[in-house]
Amino acid sequence: xxxxxxxxxxxxxxxxxxxxxxxxxxxxxxxxxxxxxxxxxxxxxxxxxxxxxxxxxxxxxxxxxxxxxxxxxxxxxxxxxxxxxxxxxxxxxxxxxxxxxxxxxxxxxxxxxxxxxxxxxxxxxxxxxxxxxxxxxxxxxxxxxxxxxxxxxxxxxxxxxxxxxxxxxxxxxxxxxxxxxxxxxxxxxxxxxxxxxxxxxxxxxxxxxxxxxxxxxxxxxxxxxxxxxxxxxxxxxxxxxxxxxxxxxxxxxxxxxxxxxxxxxxxxxxxx
Amino acid sequence: xxxxxxxxxxxxxxxxxxxxxxxxxxxxxxxxxxxxxxxxxxxxxxxxxxxxxxxxxxxxxxxxxxxxxxxxxxxxxxxxxxxxxxxxxxxxxxxxxxxxxxxxxxxxxxxxxxxxxxxxxxxxxxxxxxxxxxxxxxxxxxxxxxxxxxxxxxxxxxxxxxxxxxxxxxxxxxxxxxxxxxxxxxxxxxxxxxxxxxxxxxxxxxxxxxxxxxxxxxxxxxxxxxxxxxxxxxxxxxxxxxxxxxxxxxxxxxxxxxxxxxxxxxxxxxxx
DNA sequence: ATAATAGTGTCTATCAGACATTATCTG
DNA sequence: CAGATAATGTCTGATAGACACTATTAT
Numbered sequence: 001x002x003x004x005x006x007x008x009x010x011x012x013x014x015x016x017x018x019x020x021x022x023x024x025x026x027x028x029x030x031x032x033x034x035x036x037x038x039x040x041x042x043x044x045x046x047x048x049x050x051x052x053x054x055x056x057x058x059x060x061x062x063x064x065x066x067x068x069x070x071x072x073x074x075x076x077x078x079x080x081x082x083x084x085x086x087x088x089x090x091x092x093x094x095x096x097x098x099x100x101x102x103x104x105x106x107x108x109x110x111x112x113x114x115x116x117x118x119x120x121x122x123x124x125x126x127x128x129x130x131x132x133x134x135x136x137x138x139x140x141x142x143x144x145x146x147x148x149x150x151x152x153x154x155x156x157x158x159x160x161x162x163x164x165x166x167x168x169x170x171x172x173x174x175x176x177x178x179x180x181x182x183x184x185x186x187x188x189x190x191x192x193x194x195x196x197x198x199x200x201x202x203x204x205x206x207x208x209x210x211x212x213x214x215x216x217x218x219x220x221x222x223x224x225x226x227x228x229x230x231x232x233x234x235x236x237x238x239x240x241x242x243x244x245x246x247x248x249x250x251x252x253x254x255x256x257x258x259x260x261x262x263x264x265x266x267x268x269x270x271x272x
Numbered sequence: 273x274x275x276x277x278x279x280x281x282x283x284x285x286x287x288x289x290x291x292x293x294x295x296x297x298x299x300x301x302x303x304x305x306x307x308x309x310x311x312x313x314x315x316x317x318x319x320x321x322x323x324x325x326x327x328x329x330x331x332x333x334x335x336x337x338x339x340x341x342x343x344x345x346x347x348x349x350x351x352x353x354x355x356x357x358x359x360x361x362x363x364x365x366x367x368x369x370x371x372x373x374x375x376x377x378x379x380x381x382x383x384x385x386x387x388x389x390x391x392x393x394x395x396x397x398x399x400x401x402x403x404x405x406x407x408x409x410x411x412x413x414x415x416x417x418x419x420x421x422x423x424x425x426x427x428x429x430x431x432x433x434x435x436x437x438x439x440x441x442x443x444x445x446x447x448x449x450x451x452x453x454x455x456x457x458x459x460x461x462x463x464x465x466x467x468x469x470x471x472x473x474x475x476x477x478x479x480x481x482x483x484x485x486x487x488x489x490x491x492x493x494x495x496x497x498x499x500x501x502x503x504x505x506x507x508x509x510x511x512x513x514x515x516x517x518x519x520x521x522x523x524x525x526x527x528x529x530x531x532x533x534x535x536x537x538x539x540x541x542x543x544x
Numbered sequence: 545a546t547a548a549t550a551g552t553g554t555c556t557a558t559c560a561g562a563c564a565t566t567a568t569c570t571g
Numbered sequence: 572c573a574g575a576t577a578a579t580g581t582c583t584g585a586t587a588g589a590c591a592c593t594a595t596t597a598t
Contacts (some may be wrong), residue, residue: 007327011328016327017328017329018392028341029299030373055280055288057288070298075373093442101386103346107285107289108289110343112347169367169486170365172485174482204480205574210446210477213443237562238562239578240579241559258574264576266577271443290568386584404559412596510588510589511552512553513590516586532552534548535597537596
């Protein structure tokens with residue numbers, strides 16, 4: 001349709017593209033960073049996957065897994081690839097959260113980061129990985145105005161206090177969470193903010209999506225599913241109300257299985 | 273804290289940064305694109321601002337306003353600057369929507385776009401702008417599985433049909449809207465998708481934020497505010513229910529003013 | 545005066561929150 | 572058998588949807 005149109009320099013689109021010089025504007029690097037969350041085997045809490053940085057900046061700091069977006073892939077594909085490469089995690093729920101772009105958020109050079117949240121149903125063991133890359137699952141608590149990330153085996157404890165502050169956008173005001181570091185150890189870069197944004201999104205989307213199901217097995221019992229909801233929401237639910245709430249989204253298999261929590265057999269369900 | 277740490281090459285962070293070469297990875301260009309919406313003067317509908325492209329690609333096509341992110345600014349600041357430069361709009365509600373990153377979404381070179389939605393309370397007249405840049409407000413209807421963008425003065429009519437399709441993410445399914453062009457004229461690039469994502473976000477956020485107030489004046493009457501809610505939601509509301517819903521978010525001024533719709537005087541309110 | 549619209553009252557169905565009770569299983 | 576937990580019943584208060592009515596005012 002526009003093939004024969006000529007621009008102010010008398011060029012067709014084909015001619016224009018052939019002579020186009022992409023070097024006119026300074027370009028930022030673009031990375032993806034992932035908040036990867038999974039339930040502990042006994043469903044007693046959530047775990048988050050972190051990578052220990054092997055180089056400057058934030059040398060020896062723990063950071064969210066992530067990496068550069070390659071020239072031939074979307075950010076979504078990059079996030080998927082990095083998860084596979086760095087953690088071996090496949091079959092994961094993956095959703096874009098927010099793009100972080102403060103010019104000085106990486107001291108090396110201009111790096112924008114497209115943040116993703118990734119929910120998995122299994123805490124897979126992570127290898128130390130290549131080039132001095134160390135990865136580990138950490139206990140993750142997000143509640144009562146606190147982010148608490150710790151792993152007693154490797155003796156790491158990271159804690160942030162969250163306070164609500166009001167900001168303006170145009171002439172309307174909205175509340176937002178601001179983190180304050182409470183421990184000697186911290187997360188690299190602005191990765192706390194990524195966690196905050198992702199958790200905000202998760203808790204909002206629980207209300208109108210099937211997102212928590214991505215932390216359950218394909219076949220699950222309702223007691224287990226309820227615990228997963230409670231872990232993500234950060235508070236207890238009433239059993240009867242919970243079952244009414246999800247009743248029309250799940251399908252009983254007419255088959256019983258052992259719950260992860262509890263010691264009685266329970267009806268197995270799948271997501272419709 | 274990390275100043276004295278040395279990496280595997282024996283470099284401190286300062287030394288590392290001094291020798292860091294940012295050219296190791298291919299970098300995409302990054303732009304911002306804005307869905308700028310405002311109410312018509314008589315509140316009979318919404319209008320969207322579009323820019324006519326003066327160069328390849330999509331020469332002569334209408335597109336969302338936007339531009340490149342400068343090296344010293346965040347995407348948010350870039351969006352704010354571009355709005356001011358291209359449209360003269362200030363004091364606008366501005367919120368990030370989604371980052372679009374298909375490698376071939378711009379035929380010139382790799383260009384990622386961080387999409388924003390911008391809501392304003394005034395349709396300001398737009399100048400033709402510099403370097404053959406033409407800008408205009410279009411009537412905007414988003415309903416019944418259709419996007420309809422038109423301006424009878426300049427004889428432009430753009431229409432997309434929206435069909436719901438189900439996609440998979442991990443092992444859970446979710447619905448999404450897919451556009452099909454119904455007119456000869458189209459929007460440039462993937463800008464329809466930006467509009468779809470932004471409208472999805474707007475309709476969701478109406479439920480738990482004060483977002484529609486950014487399309488009202490600072491002092492407003494409840495009949496006018498209700499119409500703004502109805503325009504954004506795409507359906508009518510019951511007056512009594514609407515007033516109960518917003519009762520604790522607004523403050524009466526004890527002062528009457530003329531509504532934009534209707535011909536009687538009505539109590540003026542401000543947002544708390 | 546009257547038509548239009550600002551503003552309020554109220555009925556109902558639905559739903560979330562909160563316990564209580566029964567049924568069933570495992571040790 | 573006994574304690575735990577799976578599964579269901581039901582009461583209450585809050586809220587969204589729907590409609591009806593009264594009060595006020597611009598022409």
